[in-house]
Amino acid sequence: MNGVLYKVRESFATVKPAEKVVADYILHHPEDVVSMSIQQIAAESYSSPSAVLRYCKSIGYEGFKDFKLKLAGDLSILNMHDLDKQHLEPGDSIKNVMTVITHNNIQSLHESLQLLDVEELTKAYRYLTQAKKIDLYGVGSSYLIASDAVQKFMRINRPCTAYSDFHMQRVSAVNLGPEDVAIAITYSGETKQVIECIQIAKSQGAKIIAITKYADTEITSLADAVLFVAAKEDEFRSAAMTSRMATLNVVDILYTACAHEEYDDALFHLKRTHEIIQQSGEKGGNKQHD
Known part of the structure; x- marks a missing residue:
């Protein structure tokens, strides 16, 4: 596709x-x-x-x-795959809801795969493997994606932060430098708070990665590497459902590419963090399996 x-x-x-x-x-x-x-x-x-x-x-x-x-x-x-032919309407059965949501998510992933440029993706993950610090910026559901990225990258010893508070985002951005990377997560590409943080990060010399929709937007003009995602939202699909799935998939691709680039080191840190989490769970009386 x-x-x-x-x-x-x-x-x-x-x-x-x-x-x-x-x-x-x-x-x-x-x-x-x-x-x-x-x-x-x-x-x-x-x-x-x-x-x-x-x-x-x-x-x-x-x-x-x-x-x-x-x-x-x-x-x-x-x-x-019988994609792009399913729509939800008021009163639909739960079976139809299951089918439509799943098919729309599949379509979003298919389309996003074709929009991803290999050269841009290669630049992005190499910026991340070389970064001293990674900052992620997002608002609303995009912030939840940023938090998911932090959880992943921290496990392979890639220091990163994602703040929900806008003032803390700006404070973090102004403390970045030429050896750091800022990741903007905004499907619209025009989220005011994210753009402001990226402008600050760029002024400090940080590399900018944007994960956004396919369009010429302010965020794409600021980015050193742009990773496009596709989504198809309608009135029954609030909370950026398909765009969230597509963006999470891009985060997983970046994380896996970074881990494979430094395979032995990443595997060492993954095993160590897993052991520490397991020990913490046992002391508290509950084993952790995430």
Whole structure:
């Protein structure tokens, strides 16, 4: 998959009106578009062939043929897994809720995998393996993801912090240096508090990693490495459910890449932290298994 339909959905906020009608037609008729000519799409969307071509290039494809080829590949996988066809409505059965939530999460992970750039990911995890300190910034559900990252990286002896208090986030950011890394977690890419902390961290010389949606946002302009995630939220899926799953997956990828880069050292610290936690659990009368 290449995350084509995701890119089309996300492009609505940034493309010009003449290209937005093209995006709208593609989003509502993806199966038809695969077998249509550029002239046919232009006619059906009340645009022009040049607008269709500009739109395909604006979302990262070489041209119309390249776009159609990637779209066809995406649709074959979506149809294979019966993805992107499930929606929740009031009064749905619990069985349908189970199916829709699971399928949407699967789709988000599939699309995010295609949006991840190997070069950007390689830069990101190498920044982390070389960092003296890692700071993570997030608000709301993004802060919970940052806390999860701290729990993981601390177990392989990568010093890191994530504060829920905005003032402490800024204090932490101003104490970073050129040997440190700041990770911004914001799906919108425009979270004011996170951007302010990243601006401070960058001014101190720290490397910046952004985990965010596929778009040109303020956070992507500040980052040294950008890791895109995909999500499909609707009115029944509050609390950033699919974006949370996709972002947690990126954190797991970064953590595992760092651990494998310094395999013996990471394994030593994992065993040691596991033994200490087990001993603590036994003294307290409860064994810890996390």
